[in-house]
Amino acid sequence: MFYERHQVWSVLLRLFHWSFVLSIVTLVITGLYIHFPWTNTMVIGNSYFPVATMRYIHFVAGFVFTAALLVRIYLLLFGNAQERFWDFLPITPRNIKNLFKTLGRYLYLNVGHEHRLGHNALAGIFYFLTFLVAAVQVVAGFFMLYPESVFWQKWGTMLFVSQQQGRGIHYLIMWYFGVFAAIHIYIVVWNDIFSRNGLISSIFSGGKYISEDY
Numbered sequence: 001m002f003y004e005r006h007q008v009w010s011v012l013l014r015l016f017h018w019s020f021v022l023s024i025v026t027l028v029i030t031g032l033y034i035h036f037p038w039t040n041t042m043v044i045g046n047s048y049f050p051v052a053t054m055r056y057i058h059f060v061a062g063f064v065f066t067a068a069l070l071v072r073i074y075l076l077l078f079g080n081a082q083e084r085f086w087d088f089l090p091i092t093p094r095n096i097k098n099l100f101k102t103l104g105r106y107l108y109l110n111v112g113h114e115h116r117l118g119h120n121a122l123a124g125i126f127y128f129l130t131f132l133v134a135a136v137q138v139v140a141g142f143f144m145l146y147p148e149s150v151f152w153q154k155w156g157t158m159l160f161v162s163q164q165q166g167r168g169i170h171y172l173i174m175w176y177f178g179v180f181a182a183i184h185i186y187i188v189v190w191n192d193i194f195s196r197n198g199l200i201s202s203i204f205s206g207g208k209y210i211s212e213d214y
């Protein structure tokens with residue numbers, strides 16, 4: 001079988017993906033600890049400050065997460081053909097058709113498969129939603145971190161009304177990322193097996209393989 005290699009993801013997109021993943025893993029672990037410090041801090045004694053350490057790591061990862069999101073927003077407008085938002089959102093006839101084809105394929109309705117270099121439109125909707133949710137999480141985080149800043153107060157009170165509500169929503173959004181990650185990893189492995197285009201390696205190497213037979 002003959003496979004043709006296509007360069008699909010830029011270095012910047014791959015850097016975004018992996019810094020996003022690593023920062024989220026760090027933020028979920030440290031965030032859960034801030035929410036419910038599971039080690040007995042009284043036994044450890046007052047010279048270790050585990051909560052303060054976890055908060056510090058959370059804030060550093062929070063800045064990495066914010067930088068990654070800004071990079072992705074730039075790529076939505078100025079990235080390569082696969083990275084711009086109109087390539088994967090159902091806002092063109094081609095993508096609307098692809099959305100229904102993808103749903104049919106995932107439901108095992110045997111509707112065939114479209115050769116496509118970038119994301120399918122179903123994945124695209126959820127990636128875009130994830131960027132929006134990430135932006136809300138950043139506002140909630142900086143609203144809590146810099147309560148005295150007029151800029152964050154303005155955005156924070158507009159979205160969450162109060163600090164308490166901001167914190168509650170920040171906690172709930174953590175679960176969104178957990179659920180997204182579980183379903184995302186399942187679907188990329190599924191596609192890697194059934195589409196035979198080297199999907200998983202593409203997020204490391206940037207290249208996908210297209211064959212006429214798959």
Ligand code: HEM
Pocket residue numbers: 024027028030031032034035036055058059061062063065066137138140141142144145167168170171173174177
């Ligand atoms: C995927 C991204 C993130 C996740 C999953 C996450 C998760 C969490 C969780 C679970 C908490 C504890 C909330 C509670 O007590 O109920 C928390 C607290 C906090 N997070 Fe995040 N966070 C994320 C991003 C950020 C960002 C970007 C910032 C900005 C720097 C940030 C700043 C904070 C602050 C300031 C607190 C409160 C700490 C305290 O008062 O002790 N977080 N986060």
Ligand code: HEM
Pocket residue numbers: 013017020021024072083118119120123127130177180181184185188199200201202203
């Ligand atoms: C080891 C685990 C992971 C692997 C192997 C992986 C693999 C991939 C692959 C192959 C794609 C491209 C899929 C496509 O074309 O639709 C992708 C995209 C994406 N992944 Fe992951 N992923 C992993 C973990 C995560 C996690 C934990 C998150 C966030 C919670 C995440 C967020 C994303 C996002 C937002 C995209 C869209 C890329 C973009 O266009 O910006 N991934 N991932």
